[in-house]
Amino acid sequence: MVLSVETRSTAVVIPPVQPRKLAKVPFVELTDGRLQGVVSSGSDIERVYVSSIGAGTHGLSCSTNNNRPCGGLRGAFPCKHLQALLDEAELQYGRERVARYLRIEVDEHTSLLHGLKAHHEPTPAATVFSGFLRHLAYLELPGSDEPIPELHWFPSVAPAGER
Numbered sequence: 684m685v686l687s688v689e690t691r692s693t694a695v696v697i698p699p700v701q702p703r704k705l706a707k708v709p710f711v712e713l714t715d716g717r718l719q720g721v722v723s724s725g726s727d728i729e730r731v732y733v734s735s736i737g738a739g740t741h742g743l744s745c746s747t748n749n750n751r752p753c754g755g756l757r758g759a760f761p762c763k764h765l766q767a768l769l770d771e772a773e774l775q776y777g778r779e780r781v782a783r784y785l786r787i788e789v790d791e792h793t794s795l796l797h798g799l800k801a802h803h804e805p806t807p808a809a810t811v812f813s814g815f816l817r818h819l820a821y822l823e824l825p826g827s828d829e830p831i832p833e834l835h836w837f838p839s840v841a842p843a844g845e846r
């Protein structure tokens with residue numbers, strides 16, 4: 684999977700609270716009672732991890748797009764993909780919103796990660812991944828000047844010069 688950040692463009696429907704590195708975590712959303720997203724593998728450019736954290740339960744799930752369990756997620760300790768996902772969600776949505784959605788109780792000096800009452804709770808990667816592919820499908824849409832609300836997570840929309 685190649686998602687280039689080089690093809691930068693102009694349109695941003697809802698800008699992230701802070702800029703995100705799209706290449707590392709191309710997809711992050713708060714939906715279906717979960718923070719979920721797709722995280723690039725640090726070592727293999729062809730591989731992505733599908734990671735999620737349940738709201739309230741803080742059930743952790745991480746596996747590859749082929750549904751192989753992530754080797755880094757053992758028991759209650761979040762793997763680096765989940766940590767990246769949480770970091771990126773904080774950039775995308777802001778710390779307060781993520782904490783509220785996931786029902787993480789932290790004071791301002793504690794990281795969201797430390798507020799998790801985490802445990803392993805596998806979520807079918809296919810569910811998360813099909814959401815990701817559905818979002819990607821919008822990129823194939825013929826040029827439109829209308830903002831597409833579902834793309835708020837995606838920093839670049841229309842190719843430059845489309846308007």
Ligand SMILES: [Zn+2]
Pocket residue numbers: 732734745746753754755756762763764765
């Ligand atoms: Zn992982």
